[in-house]
Amino acid sequence: MENNQVITAKDLTKKFGDFVAVDHISFEVEKGEIFGFLGANGAGKTTAMRMLCGLSLPTSGVATVAGFDIYKQTEMIKKRIGYMSQKFSLYEDLTVFENIRFYGGIYGLRDEQIRQKTASLMKQLHLEGEEKTMVRSLPLGWKQKLAFSIAIVHDPAIVFLDEPTGGVDPVARREFWSMIYDASERGITIFVTTHYMDEAEYCDRVSIMVDGRIDALDSPANLMKNYGVNSMDEVFLQLARKAVRTAE
């Protein structure tokens, strides 16, 4: 892409009947940026993410993801993004290698590429010799790290991470973030939601959604300065408490 912007959104809106789930949000995300996407339950995060992933058509507004239009080029978008969440990541009843082969195949990698990727992933994750292990029997922290590696196995322009670290032990959680930094250094854009406010502070920029709108968007340092507080937790509480609509 020429202009280095992996996501552009202008007045992006989604209504369900009278209910405005996402209300004219506008923002841009740059190549390699770690972009935190925060908001209370029911603020509209999931709806916004589904539109950006090409899974749900907007009611109005314009947006591009990896240079493709989110109305007309959803199939192109799906090829250029990765996705991982705590709830859905890997197939538990397939082995480590079968999961890599499955996702690699879906994203159109050739057998030779899959073999190479598998070897390098196993080394990187210190999982050598575990290719035939059922994913079910891996500890949660390993599962999440493997899921992330597989979500970027096709070198996407951007990876969407929806609460990737929920329930993970604190050491594994930090190892996971170190993988996020590595991916971002390699130029992969990271779009991440989390309920851990210390993780919000690891992002380059953070947006906070309230009642379908983006009420704040800046670097964590600037947000804390502007709100006169010392942690992202306090920024979040100040903004989310203004919410009128309850998550119903």
Place this chain on the structure above:
Amino acid sequence: MKTITVEQLVKNYQNGKVVTNALKGISFSVDQGEIFGVIGPDGAGKTSLFRILTTLLEADSGTATVDGFDVVKDFKKIRNCVGYMPGRFSLYPDLTVQENLEFFASIFNTSIEENYDLIKEIYQQIEPFKNRRAGQLSGGMKQKLALSCALIHKPTVLFLDEPTTGVDAVSRKEFWEMLHRLKIQGITILVSTAYMDEATLCDRVALIQNGQLLSVNTPKGIISEYPNSLWAIRANEMYALLHAIKADPDIESCYPFGQYHHVAFKNPESNQKKLEQIIQNGKYTDVEIKTITPNIEDCFMALMN
């Protein structure tokens, strides 16, 4: 009086040839009227422990009592006096809010009216939607309904298995405020969570990892047991700084915490000077170094090693 006692509980699961040691002989007790937190990551054994104490699962060995009753011999008595909110939403999705509550009241031979006082404050928030099917509620409302149903028979002990998982920071805060009001009414609460910061909201906590208890104490007590002095450092290039600090042989641990890295030394004599040296070698700018009190997550990670 001890409301919950747990002695050497062991639970293993066998799946084909693979044996999982969910609980490896854990012991602790909970006093009447306490909010007691069981804190650890997924897979630590929290749910197995809760299911044994609520008589839904039998331990392989060890004993436990709830409200003076043995979890095996007196299981029927325990079921009458405890409230249980499982981690997964377990009400009837095709019944309305009110029907769910009436159902749970009637199987405990009571009525909504009889114990309305206890649930009033929580139930009032969802009462406007009492004719809506439970499956159609948002996460926060489901949680309030589940808590109302767990309380409707006026239990002496409340078991809450990860009530705040996946819940945003504001709703989590509100949920804990509700728990503190229940405590005032004399209910003993055993609550599990993977959020380490919630430890400070409990009277006492057990830190659990891989089926073993790492420590049982008050939150302050756990912090006072932290073995090292701890420093927080930040600079312009945090990721490079993390690697530089970790590469130093005198460093016991270095973990990112929001905008700072927390650093502990193997040898207490080498401290601030050492950090300043690392900073100078790397030509960092915007540097801040300070000593800090560890938080529960620092303690948990130190105990994990």
